[in-house]
Amino acid sequence: MQIWIDADAAPREVKEIVFKASARLKIPVVMVANQSIWFPPSTSLISCVAVRHGANEADKYIVDHAQLGDMAITADIPLAAQLVDKQVFVVDPRGEEYDDRNVVGRLAARDLFDAARGAGMEFSGQQPYNTKDRAAFASTFDRVLTRAIKAHSRRNDKRGSTDNP
Numbered sequence: 001m002q003i004w005i006d007a008d009a010a011p012r013e014v015k016e017i018v019f020k021a022s023a024r025l026k027i028p029v030v031m032v033a034n035q036s037i038w039f040p041p042s043t044s045l046i047s048c049v050a051v052r053h054g055a056n057e058a059d060k061y062i063v064d065h066a067q068l069g070d071m072a073i074t075a076d077i078p079l080a081a082q083l084v085d086k087q088v089f090v091v092d093p094r095g096e097e098y099d100d101r102n103v104v105g106r107l108a109a110r111d112l113f114d115a116a117r118g119a120g121m122e123f124s125g126q127q128p129y130n131t132k133d134r135a136a137f138a139s140t141f142d143r144v145l146t147r148a149i150k151a152h153s154r155r156n157d158k159r160g161s162t163d164n165p
Helices: 012-025 057-065 077-085 103-118 131-159
Strands: 003-006 029-033 046-050 071-073 089-091
Touching: 003 012, 003 057, 012 029, 012 131, 029 057, 057 077, 071 077, 071 131, 077 089, 077 103, 089 131
Parallel strands: 003 029, 003 071, 029 046, 071 089
Antiparallel strands: none
């Protein structure tokens, strides 16, 4: 099991929460971005992959490498939909969990807003990331990570393995 971060736009606060959980639980974290991203050099559990520049290259990398039971952090709804299809646990930096019950609706809403913007309609953008968002993310992340670890343990018990969490 590992945690993937769509790192180009992930807030620093989100990364810090994930890094602390990684250190505490010994879970590898892979940040994927279109550019070099800073991460704590003092741990071998955290790595960064800088993909070539281009639309959705980081997303493609995450989709190609994430596995059943991994966890991902992304605000990108099309990426979230692809990961949910692969049975990856997905959390938005503002604390929303994406799963098979809600990701299709969120994707449809996103597409509708994109089409409306393309037709000239104007909408206000998202508010700046704040302490309420951080708290919502921390709570959801903890809850979903606990479920992911339990699911990973059940799969390993069935296989007779005891890998990392």
